[in-house]
Amino acid sequence: MPSGDVPPAVPPPAVDLEGVAVGYGGQTVLRDLSLTVPRGSFVGIVGPSGSGKTTLLRLLTGRAARHQGRVEVLGRAVQPSNVPAGVGYVPQLEAVDWEFPVTVEQVVLLGEAATSAPVPWFSRGEKQRARALLERLGLGGLERRRIRELSGGQRQRMFLARALLRDAELLLLDEPTSGVDLATRRDVLELLGQLHHEGLTVVLTTHDLNFVAAHLPRVVCLNQVITADGPPAEVLTPDALQRTFGAPLQVLRDGDRIVVVDAEQVELHDAAAHRRDPVHHDPARHDPSRHDPARHDPARQEDGPRRDGRQGHDEVELPW
Numbered sequence: 444m445p446s447g448d449v450p451p452a453v454p455p456p457a458v459d460l461e462g463v464a465v466g467y468g469g470q471t472v473l474r475d476l477s478l479t480v481p482r483g484s485f486v487g488i489v490g491p492s493g494s495g496k497t498t499l500l501r502l503l504t505g506r507a508a509r510h511q512g513r514v515e516v517l518g519r520a521v522q523p524s525n526v527p528a529g530v531g532y533v534p535q536l537e538a539v540d541w542e543f544p545v546t547v548e549q550v551v552l553l554g555e556a557a558t559s560a561p562v563p564w565f566s567r568g569e570k571q572r573a574r575a576l577l578e579r580l581g582l583g584g585l586e587r588r589r590i591r592e593l594s595g596g597q598r599q600r601m602f603l604a605r606a607l608l609r610d611a612e613l614l615l616l617d618e619p620t621s622g623v624d625l626a627t628r629r630d631v632l633e634l635l636g637q638l639h640h641e642g643l644t645v646v647l648t649t650h651d652l653n654f655v656a657a658h659l660p661r662v663v664c665l666n667q668v669i670t671a672d673g674p675p676a677e678v679l680t681p682d683a684l685q686r687t688f689g690a691p692l693q694v695l696r697d698g699d700r701i702v703v704v705d706a707e708q709v710e711l712h713d714a715a716a717h718r719r720d721p722v723h724h725d726p727a728r729h730d731p732s733r734h735d736p737a738r739h740d741p742a743r744q745e746d747g748p749r750r751d752g753r754q755g756h757d758e759v760e761l762p763w
C-alpha cells in the first residue's frame with residue numbers, strides 16, 4: 444500500500460480469540476479455541492452440560508481462572524477480573540443468589556459503580572437513567588422491589604437494564620432460555636432481537652438446539668473445543684451433534700427449517716406407534732414439539748439446575 448493511503452477504519456471484532464486454553468486448577472476445560480465474532484453478530488453457543496459454555500463467557504468478562512492465548516474483546520485485551528468496558532453480562536438465573544437483600548435499582552446501579560464511583564453512591568442523573576431503562580424494559584415502578592420478588596423474565600430484564608446502563612456494545616447471556624416459561628422466553632428473545640437490530644452484538648449460550656436452529660443466524664457448537672461453527676442449517680448435522688453432545692441426534696429438515704430430536708426417542712416412538720397402529724401411522728407423533736420439551740432436548744436432560752437452584756461447580760454469582 445503506498446504510504447499516505449489510510450486503510451478504511453474497520454472496527455475490531457466484538458470477540459477475537461486465538462489459540463486459547465482455559466482451565467481451573469490442573470484441569471483444562473477449553474482448548475484450541477479460535478473464534479471471531481464480528482460486531483453486530485447474533486451468535487448462539489451450544490454444548491452439553493460441562494462443555495465450557497459458562498467458562499467461555501467468564502473468559503470474555505475477565506473472570507476465567509487462568510488462560511493462555513489471545514483474548515480480545517471489542518479490540519482490547521481482556522484483563523483478569525475486570526469486566527471489559529462495553530460488555531454487559533447477564534448471568535444464568537439459576538446461578539444468582541436471589542435471597543440477597545438488594546433492590547432492583549441497586550442491582551442495576553451497582554453495575555455502574557465499577558465505572559463511575561468507588562462507593563455505591565449514585566448521582567441523580569445515574570438514577571434517572573436507570574429508571575428510564577427500567578421503564579423501557581417493562582420494569583417501571585419496580586425499582587424498590589427486592590430481587591427475590593421478580594419473575595424469571597423480570598430478573599433477566601433487570602440484568603439487561605444493568606448491561607444497557609453500562610452502554611454495552613456486546614451482550615453476553617448465559618442460558619437466557621433456561622429457567623423461564625415459554626412466553627417469557629419469547630419476550631426476552633424479542634427484546635434481544637430489538638437490541639441486536641439497534642446494533643448490539645449478542646452472544647448467548649444455551650443447550651436448546653432448536654431455539655438456536657429456529658432463531659439465530661450462527662451457532663457455535665462447543666465441547667472443550669469448537670466442534671462446529673456456522674449457520675444452523677449447515678452445521679447442525681448428526682455428525683457434528685454426535686461430536687458435540689456424544690449422543691445420537693436426528694435432524695429433521697423442512698426446507699430451511701430444522702428440528703433436532705433424540706434419535707433414540709424417534710425410534711421408540713416409531714416402534715410404539717407401529718405396535719398401536721401398524722397401518723395408520725399418525726405423522727404428528729413425530730412432531731417433536733409435542734414431546735415434553737425437557738425430554739426432547741437431549742442436552743437439557745442432564746443440564747438442569749440442581750435442586751437447590753445452583754449450578755454444580757459454578758460459584759454462586761452475586762448480581763454485581
Ligand SMILES: Nc1ncnc2c1ncn2[C@@H]1O[C@H](COP(=O)(O)OP(=O)(O)O)[C@@H](O)[C@H]1O
Nearest residue numbers: 467472491492493494495496497498756757758
Ligand atoms: N469454578 C470452577 N472450579 C472448578 N471447575 C469448574 C469451575 N467452573 C466450572 N468448572 C468445570 O469446568 C467444566 C466446564 O464447566 P462450565 O463452563 O460451567 O460448563 P457449561 O456452562 O457448559 O455447563 C466442567 O467440567 C466444570 O466442572
Ligand SMILES: [Mg+2]
Nearest residue numbers: 496497498617
Ligand atoms: Mg453453564
